[in-house]
Amino acid sequence: MKTTQEIFAADDKNYLPVFNRYKIALDRGDGVYVFDTEGKRYIDFLAGIAVNVLGHNYPPLVDAICSQAKKIIHCSNLYYTEAQATAAEKLVKLSGLERVFFANSGAEANEGALKIARKYAHLIDKDKSEIISAWDSFHGRTLATLTATGQPHYQEGLQPLPGGFSYVRFNDADELAAKINDRTAAVFLETIQGEGGVYPPQNDYLQKVRKLCDEHGALLILDEIQAGIGRSGKFFAYENYGIKPDIVTLAKGLAGGVPIGAFITTEKVAKAFAPGDHGTTFGGNPLACAAANIVLDTVPQEKFLQNVTRMGAYFKERLFDLQKKYPALIKEVRGTGLLLGAELYVEGRNIVNAALQEGAIINCTVGKVLRFVPPLIVNEKHIDEVVCILDNVLAQAQKH
Numbered sequence: 001m002k003t004t005q006e007i008f009a010a011d012d013k014n015y016l017p018v019f020n021r022y023k024i025a026l027d028r029g030d031g032v033y034v035f036d037t038e039g040k041r042y043i044d045f046l047a048g049i050a051v052n053v054l055g056h057n058y059p060p061l062v063d064a065i066c067s068q069a070k071k072i073i074h075c076s077n078l079y080y081t082e083a084q085a086t087a088a089e090k091l092v093k094l095s096g097l098e099r100v101f102f103a104n105s106g107a108e109a110n111e112g113a114l115k116i117a118r119k120y121a122h123l124i125d126k127d128k129s130e131i132i133s134a135w136d137s138f139h140g141r142t143l144a145t146l147t148a149t150g151q152p153h154y155q156e157g158l159q160p161l162p163g164g165f166s167y168v169r170f171n172d173a174d175e176l177a178a179k180i181n182d183r184t185a186a187v188f189l190e191t192i193q194g195e196g197g198v199y200p201p202q203n204d205y206l207q208k209v210r211k212l213c214d215e216h217g218a219l220l221i222l223d224e225i226q227a228g229i230g231r232s233g234k235f236f237a238y239e240n241y242g243i244k245p246d247i248v249t250l251a252k253g254l255a256g257g258v259p260i261g262a263f264i265t266t267e268k269v270a271k272a273f274a275p276g277d278h279g280t281t282f283g284g285n286p287l288a289c290a291a292a293n294i295v296l297d298t299v300p301q302e303k304f305l306q307n308v309t310r311m312g313a314y315f316k317e318r319l320f321d322l323q324k325k326y327p328a329l330i331k332e333v334r335g336t337g338l339l340l341g342a343e344l345y346v347e348g349r350n351i352v353n354a355a356l357q358e359g360a361i362i363n364c365t366v367g368k369v370l371r372f373v374p375p376l377i378v379n380e381k382h383i384d385e386v387v388c389i390l391d392n393v394l395a396q397a398q399k400h
Contacts, residue, residue, distance in 0.1 A: 004037045022356055029056025032375050032382050034361065044361045045386050050194070050226050050339070050373035053253035053299060058377075061256045061294045068290035077280065083289035090296040091264055094235050096244055099270035102262050102284025106225035106251030107140030109261035112278060113247045114144055114188070116265060117219045120272035121185035124217065132179060132218075133188040134170040136196030136366075139223055148188055151196070170199060173208035180212050186219040186247075187212070191237040194226035197369045198334055198341025206241045219246040219269065225261075226339065229253035230299040230376055233309035233337040240336065253299075253376075255291035260284075299376065308376050311383065312337040315372065318387045326394045331368075338378070342370040346397065354393040360386050 002010065007025045025037045032055050034044045047053065054061055068083065075081065088100040103109045114131060121128040133139065135150040146154050147161040155161060164185075168175045170193055180187065187209060193199040213220045222245040227237040229250065234240050236248065246269055251261035261283070282288075298304060316333060319342050323330040332343045344351065348364030355362050363371045374382070 031055045045374040055375040074285045083286045084284045087289040097264045098267040109249040113263040117186040138195035184218040188221045190223045192227040210243045221247040225251045258291040260288040340372045344368045358389045360389040
């Protein structure tokens with residue numbers, strides 16, 4: 001077994017240097033806590049970036065994975081499996097849509113959504129191909145999904161990018177109205193912007209977007225890779241806004257930590273694809289779907305989602321308390337459910353590092369927004385523990 005320093009050395013020597021890693025090596029988890037290779041405990045309010053929705057080492061999830069692994073881990077999608085058929089059935093019922101495709105990741109789910117949207121539009125009009133997405137969005141790191149991502153720094157040095165993409169400001173329905181036209185194949189938005197700084201839709205923005213799409217024969221694609229799977233207090237975040245998309249994408253928390261992605265469509269959109277138009281080797285394999293079925297049996301339960309809403313409101317109030325206490329450091333608190341952000345006046349990385357030293361794993365996005373996406377099983381005690389650590393860290397930051 002390698003020591004912590006040996007793990008650091010092996011990784012630094014051999015792994016592609018695309019992550020700014022923190023100097024801890026995680027070894028195991030239990031509930032909302034993780035432990036490093038030296039035995040130190042951390043409260044995890046990042047949850048693998050909104051992935052570990054049932055926490056770590058959740059017994060029914062572990063049992064389902066072990067049981068499925070003893071039966072069959074993988075087979076080609078040329079054959080049926082009960083785990084996949086059951087997971088698809090559950091997602092159709094929960095979404096109110098009609099057809100599911102399983103992939104391996106959020107980027108793949110979004111890639112598939114863009115692909116089927118273009119194919120559907122092409123069947124209506126060969127010139128109907130444009131995709132409108134939002135500035136400050138994040139949709140993935142494949143060439144198409146990072147082109148849809150409205151953050152130019154992700155695109156630097158990767159040109160030429162795929163054509164046919166343009167951007168509007170999130171929450172600005174007037175700007176979208178001015179840009180959308182009969183050549184627009186789809187409007188592609190995160191229901192709640194995550195990586196871009198935790199921005200929920202305001203007022204009736206999504207209802208206006210839905211109406212504009214209908215008026216121009218454009219599809220509405222909602223990326224719920226981060227905001228879905230109960231994180232907003234509803235299983236799908238769009239349920240909070242009284243609309244339904246033509247396509248919705250999921251990943252992250254869908255299998256509680258096992259890699260999986262999915263896009264779900266209406267029947268009319270699904271008909272744009274024929275056998276051979278899309279595919280995957282590993283997507284929807286029995287192991288991933290067995291894990292997904294545990295999440296799909298657990299998270300949609302009324303009591304579970306009520307707890308997410310209650311804990312989200314409690315956590316948000318505690319963050320407002322910190323804002324009142326440190327008005328020179330915290331500019332704004334925002335978010336929905338257990339997808340919350342605290343925008344700072346200062347760079348957030350030092351706050352994250354200091355919290356890590358104190359035993360709390362949190363995250364900073366777009367430089368100055370502390371993002372909190374804990375396991376959905378958190379309670380008041382866990383939130384109080386993190387807020388206490390933040391209080392200590394902010395008090396020290398205020399002195400400097």
